[in-house]
Amino acid sequence: MTTPAAREDRRSIDWLLTIAVLAVAATFIRAIYFTPAEARQGLAQKIFYVHAPSAFIGLYVAFGLVAVAGVLYLWLRDERLDRIAASSAEVGVVYMTVVLITGPMWGKPIWGTWWTWDARLTLTLFIWFVFLGYLILRGAIEDHGTRARYSAVLGVLGALLVPFIHLSVYLFRTLHPMPIVLKPGRPSLPNSMLATFALAFVSFSLLFVALLRARYRLAERADALAAEEEYEPSPVPNLRAEPIR
Amino acid sequence: MITREPPGTFAAAALIARKDLAIEFRTRSAFLAAIVFSLLAIVIFYFAWDSTAVSAVDLAPGVLWVIFTFSGLLGLHRSFGVEEADRAIDALLASPVDREAVFLGKALANLLFVLGVQALAIPAVALFYNLPLTRVLGPLIGIAVLAAIGLVSIGTLFSAMAANTRLAELLLPVLALPFFVPIVLPAAQSTARLLSGRPIAEAMSWLRILIAFDIVFVVACALAFPFTLED
Amino acid sequence: MSHATTPIEHTPRTPQAPDAQSARPAIEANALTRAFGRRVAIRGLTFAVNDGECLALFGPNGAGKTTLLRILAGLLRPTSGAAHIAGVKLPGGAEARAVVGLISHQSMLYSALTARENVEFTARLYGLESPRQAAMRALQRMRLDERAESPVRSLSRGMQQRVSIARAIVHEPRVVLLDEPYTGLDETGAAALSAALESLKSGGAALVLVTHHLGEGLALATHTAIMRDGQFVKHEPRGTVELDVYRDVYREAIGR
Numbered sequence A: 001m002t003t004p005a006a007r008e009d010r011r012s013i014d015w016l017l018t019i020a021v022l023a024v025a026a027t028f029i030r031a032i033y034f035t036p037a038e039a040r041q042g043l044a045q046k047i048f049y050v051h052a053p054s055a056f057i058g059l060y061v062a063f064g065l066v067a068v069a070g071v072l073y074l075w076l077r078d079e080r081l082d083r084i085a086a087s088s089a090e091v092g093v094v095y096m097t098v099v100l101i102t103g104p105m106w107g108k109p110i111w112g113t114w115w116t117w118d119a120r121l122t123l124t125l126f127i128w129f130v131f132l133g134y135l136i137l138r139g140a141i142e143d144h145g146t147r148a149r150y151s152a153v154l155g156v157l158g159a160l161l162v163p164f165i166h167l168s169v170y171l172f173r174t175l176h177p178m179p180i181v182l183k184p185g186r187p188s189l190p191n192s193m194l195a196t197f198a199l200a201f202v203s204f205s206l207l208f209v210a211l212l213r214a215r216y217r218l219a220e221r222a223d224a225l226a227a228e229e230e231y232e233p234s235p236v237p238n239l240r241a242e243p244i245r
Numbered sequence B: 001m002i003t004r005e006p007p008g009t010f011a012a013a014a015l016i017a018r019k020d021l022a023i024e025f026r027t028r029s030a031f032l033a034a035i036v037f038s039l040l041a042i043v044i045f046y047f048a049w050d051s052t053a054v055s056a057v058d059l060a061p062g063v064l065w066v067i068f069t070f071s072g073l074l075g076l077h078r079s080f081g082v083e084e085a086d087r088a089i090d091a092l093l094a095s096p097v098d099r100e101a102v103f104l105g106k107a108l109a110n111l112l113f114v115l116g117v118q119a120l121a122i123p124a125v126a127l128f129y130n131l132p133l134t135r136v137l138g139p140l141i142g143i144a145v146l147a148a149i150g151l152v153s154i155g156t157l158f159s160a161m162a163a164n165t166r167l168a169e170l171l172l173p174v175l176a177l178p179f180f181v182p183i184v185l186p187a188a189q190s191t192a193r194l195l196s197g198r199p200i201a202e203a204m205s206w207l208r209i210l211i212a213f214d215i216v217f218v219v220a221c222a223l224a225f226p227f228t229l230e231d
Numbered sequence C: 001m002s003h004a005t006t007p008i009e010h011t012p013r014t015p016q017a018p019d020a021q022s023a024r025p026a027i028e029a030n031a032l033t034r035a036f037g038r039r040v041a042i043r044g045l046t047f048a049v050n051d052g053e054c055l056a057l058f059g060p061n062g063a064g065k066t067t068l069l070r071i072l073a074g075l076l077r078p079t080s081g082a083a084h085i086a087g088v089k090l091p092g093g094a095e096a097r098a099v100v101g102l103i104s105h106q107s108m109l110y111s112a113l114t115a116r117e118n119v120e121f122t123a124r125l126y127g128l129e130s131p132r133q134a135a136m137r138a139l140q141r142m143r144l145d146e147r148a149e150s151p152v153r154s155l156s157r158g159m160q161q162r163v164s165i166a167r168a169i170v171h172e173p174r175v176v177l178l179d180e181p182y183t184g185l186d187e188t189g190a191a192a193l194s195a196a197l198e199s200l201k202s203g204g205a206a207l208v209l210v211t212h213h214l215g216e217g218l219a220l221a222t223h224t225a226i227m228r229d230g231q232f233v234k235h236e237p238r239g240t241v242e243l244d245v246y247r248d249v250y251r252e253a254i255g256r
Helices: A004-011 A015-034 A043-076 A079-111 A119-139 A144-175 A191-229 B009-027 B029-047 B056-076 B078-085 B088-094 B099-129 B133-162 B171-195 B200-228 C065-072 C115-125 C131-141 C157-169 C187-202 C214-220 C243-253
Strands: C027-036 C039-049 C054-058 C080-085 C100-103 C175-179 C206-210 C223-228 C231-237
Touching (some): A015 A043, A015 A191, A043 A144, A043 A191, A079 A144, A144 B133, B009 B029, B009 B078, B009 C115, B029 B056, B029 B099, B056 B133, B056 B171, B088 B099, B088 C100, B099 B133, B099 B200, B133 B200, B171 B200, C039 C065, C039 C206, C039 C231, C054 C214, C065 C080, C065 C175, C131 C157, C157 C187, C187 C214, C214 C243, C231 C243
Parallel strands (some): C054 C223
Antiparallel strands (some): C027 C039, C027 C080, C223 C231
16 A cells, blocks of 8 residues: 555655755855865865854754654654654754764864864764764664654753753863864855855755655655554544643 | 552652662662772773873862763663563552652662762772862762762663663663763863862852753753653 | 454443442543554443442453553553543542552562562552551451561562552552453462452442453453453443353454
């Protein structure tokens, strides 16, 4: 038994994903060939066109979505919210891995070290760990309801963790002498660089949405198959509200 | 019917904590394992230490609080294992006590467990690294209590979840360690300052983070706990 | 895969026991439904059990019997419909749970503690006034007072089950939910259990007894029900049932 969406997927191309990939490719081309190199940092600075959007999307969009979808799931108990959270976590972890790889790639030529306890990079590292824990947790639970609840709890607590990591890193850096970091992306950028940045943000966001949607559909089909194997699906109202206290 | 007055939240939590401690005291295996682990780890760190390169005061705080974290994890796991074994948790949840009391009771038992291990580990560190501990004993105990509160809040909640999964013991460190960073970092930094003879006020900015963390996560974990129960 | 389509056979209820403690039945279910994701475990169950009555519930594994007991014990919440214990809508918090005792085939005990400590802990959880005495009384009822100070793990499976029963009834519950309680019991244990249940019943408690032993179930029952795929396919007063006939009725109802 196939759903209309499944039939459609098999025959047609995922247009959103195709456009997103093309947009990202265009960004790369533009960044490498058509954008001037920055005066002091040279070629290495171009990594930032990948690094910055990935950081923003991975940390704030993907993780934010995981946390918000988690809270909503605990309130509404709609399994679609759980699928959104799980898909967002998987795609987000990829983005954050990109951040953690491009960070040192940029850092070595510029700072001379592979790693520095830069505030945002450190935060990304720890939320990356939380994400990995999230995915491992999901992999270790079979029952869908338990898996969804536990993931949601972890997501919310992870969101609460963010300000504390921020504070800790900030205090650490203030009280310890650290290399002065030069960061690109200040307002006085020439227009061509700003345009490339804008293109980068748009294309990476598009890619995130496309990947999220694709991953969500995959999860939807997997859940539908699992349900078919058990009992016949019946429409049942949602399990709402507070847990038993 | 027999007359009854079911205990309120805190009284029930105390009951549950006493029960957990009675069980642990009966077997003692987890407590001994945690202590032995701590002592071994301290010794290993000691032998890995080049005293000409790094001074004791620089190294010891890190050693102390890292071991604190890992020995704490050892103890936390057994907290819900004993409930899972014969589904005693069902009897607990079917009784009139509320779910927050179950969390608080178990967290309290874990807190005493962790502090018990620390009561032996801290003097051991002081002994090995020749630290002037008596001067700073008061504040150090305060830091230990604050760190332990944060550790057991997160640890109790996560061990409730981990107990229900396939990976159990492996899962708990993976989930919990990122959350322990805002505990270990302030604890180690403020301990280092205290041992260097700096005034307490300097350590306060770190301790403020730890106190805020404790307040936020004790509440958050207690509120999240009922969601880890099937309903 | 189709579920049972035979209509539920309800026969009129016998009058309430004369010493019923309140106007409302001790246990009530109205169109009670419980689903786990897409799997529906209980569909639209409607029944009531009054004080002094015992509903014997039979059925194959996976029929939803355990799920029903867990809802009545306050461990699960209904997906739709309603269930009431002593007039309190479930999940009703402490007041509903305070009058319920739950026995399952898992012992729900702490193996490192003694029998008395286990039962006494439960007595304290329910806020009994003299928990230690109540615990010893309950253990005496289950003929275990001699082994009260033995750690549970040193007791045989049957004795552990008896401790578990003592734990469940220490607070003289008004509602007793039993999930295959005769599992692992020898003659002494089974006799002690039956005696305890009869005594509770005549004291006005309402019982729901899930069991695979038709004989033992019918001995205590005032009503019987056969559950399949989340519904009652038969539900009638005990008086209309005879053991030999019932075996065939049961087999037919579950489609074997």
